[in-house]
Amino acid sequence: MTASSQELHFADAGEAADLAAFLARLIHYDRAAAVRLQAGGGVLAVFGRPPSFEVLAIRTARLDAIVGTEATSGTSSASGTSSASGTSTVSGTSAGAAGGPGALDTTVSAGEFADALDTARAGRTADGPSQSHDRGLVVTVPQAVTGPPWAGVLPPRGGWRRVSGLPGVDEVRGAVAAAVAEFRARDTTLPEERRTRAERDRIGREIWTRTLGD
Template sequence: MTASTPRVRFADAGEAADVAAFLARLIHYDKAAVVRLQAGGGALAVFGRPASFEVLAVRSARLAEGSGVSGGPGAPGGSGELDVTVSAGELLEGVDEGAAAVAVPSAVTGPPWAGVLPPKGGWERVPGLPSSVGVLRAVRAAVSEFRGRVEELDPAKRTRGELDRIGREVWSRPVGDTELPVRAAHAARVLGFLPSAESAGFRSGELSLWAAGAWLRLRTPYGAVVVRVVGGGAGLGVMPQV
């Protein structure tokens, strides 16, 4: 690491490990994944877009008190501010859990989604979301239905167009009495934001849904999934990642 390389210092080793786990999951689905980092106010937000889900995933981490970010043009004089898009793989390589820190790699030209992030304020809680057990059951039902309908197709009819049609129908369905598409909850599950077993549900209030304009945010104790609700369900990912 050179003197000009930004370095983020986490509040403790656990925060560093959580960010590393999130990056590893993103890379599992997309080896060329990129993330946008925003640091300020004593916290680091890591934004990523897991392949095929058409959602944004957000993992936040507490920074060391006083000087969470130092060095580099993005944090002059250790100001604690940082806003940059980088390779997820290179960022993961720079994580030092023992030192509770990460060296931020050089910036890359980000994809379009990195320039259109959800708003920081104006969020209001939305009713109608089931418990974590109910959300997990909805995800499992969607995965099972998608697989079953694909397996029932004649091999000659398993075209991309037909898979897209089934995917749009299954993954755009709302969760509970909300507008949140089940694909967003599915993304939360595969990224480790939702429990993998119904017996490990959250306490009341830990899983919640928030809205700001056209954005919906599924918030959990381990991270959040954000999606823009657009009429017609265009651009939905069709292949369930399990």
């Protein structure tokens, strides 16, 4: 029997930590959330969709490599006056170009991917200061799952054009900072009996559904 898996070699453990935080937010909204992973050009793109919003959220992280591993095990037995059985395992590893198009394209459980990131980060911490020179992180890609309909139709990579009426980068950054500050202020003033997830989600939806620009 043959089983294969892939490992993502992140160029920066800090970017992997940011990705873990992104997955935690998705799982907060939906414990059964799925994400689509695509890699190319030395970058991993992770697509997710919070159920409270009609948008796709994207996070990226740089990759040093994508490594595929394959393990084969077999059992043989002979019967007669005596019997014997043995199991052998053969493993192979092939390093894929982190920059190769289509090097990785799969949909996985957000929870399982978050667990894989946490496991890799915990193992790196356990290695101690001697490993501090290594800025990267190696994470095993979970098994693929059947994703939701949106995962089958992602935004195009090319052909984008600027549309008038959209806010500029500085305006968006200012609006986001103001929204975060407003949420924190309103959360602080909530009485203890109303400090619930439902109430916080309601405030969040009210703030984040406001229109920017035209």
